[in-house]
Amino acid sequence: MFIEPKLHDRFSEKQTGWIEIICGSMFSGKTEELIRRVNRATIAKQTVKILKPAIDKRYDEKDIISHNQNYVESIPIEKAEDILIYTExxxxVAIxxxxxxxxxxxxxxxxxxNHGFRVIVSGLDMNFEGKPFGVIPxxxxxxxxxxxxxxxxxxCGDVGNYSFRLVDQEEEVLLGEKNHYEARCRKCFNIGMEERKRKLEIMQKINE
Structure with missing residues (x-):
């Protein structure tokens, strides 16, 4: 379990900022862990701003909600540079x-x-093809x-590290939950990708 280093007042000469990354596949508890850290910071009487991309409206337009239905209030943001407007x-800062x-x-x-903030970032490190995703890497x-x-x-019940897409859509960004994705281990993920590849090849031959 992650234990926070001591956080001085951001305006103190002793304070050094840092970045924390919480990553993994879908259904691995990333948002749950972000909420846990935010709650601990709040208990420690640290001022927190929580932000999320405006595109993500799966559970709520504003709040961040985990798969376990725990939630914290957040600010939806259209683009990354807008984060600076809300964090002075x-x-x-939790993202x-x-x-x-x-x-x-x-x-x-x-x-x-660099300006002394503690920055907590949560996100998927791999896309549905098992490749590095966006800015996380x-x-x-x-x-x-x-x-x-x-x-x-x-x-198979083993450790799951991949987000396997259950629907035949190829765009990289497809917001969804258990009806669109499931967590898989490396072996089961590779089996699923091979099955998808064979299915696509068959469909292409039919359409020729």
Whole structure:
């Protein structure tokens, strides 16, 4: 379990900012962990601003809600640089579903950390094809702390590290829940991808 380093007042000369990354597959508890850290910061009387991409309206237009239905109030943001508008008078900045933000997010998080903020970022590190997703891999490389969470494979019950898409749609960003995705281990993910590939090849031959 992640235990926070001591956080001085952001305006103190002793305070050094940092970036924390919470990543993993879908259903691995990323948002739950972000909410846990936000709640601990609040108990410690630290001022927190919580933000999420405006595109993510699966559970609520504003609140961040985990799969376990725990929630915290947040501010929906259209683009990464807008985060700076809302974070001037706080100590902790928490950002959920960060993979949906533009590449400017790396610069924004770095700027915040350089100015003494504690920055907590949660997001998917791989897309539905098992490839690096959005800005998360780059953020992981500049972060002080990286926590990679794992789900349970829906097929075999092993450790799940991949988000397998259950529907035949190829766009990278497809918002969905258990009707669109399931967590899988490496072996079951690869089996599923091979089955999808064969299915596509058959469909192409039929349409020729």
């Amino acid at each position: 008078n706080c100590q902790v 959920d579903e960060a993979q949906f933000f533009d590449n400017k997010l790396v610069e924004v998080c770095t700027e915040l950390a 780059e953020l992981m490389s500049v972060a002080e702390y990286v926590t990679k969470l794992h789900a349970i494979c829906a097929k």
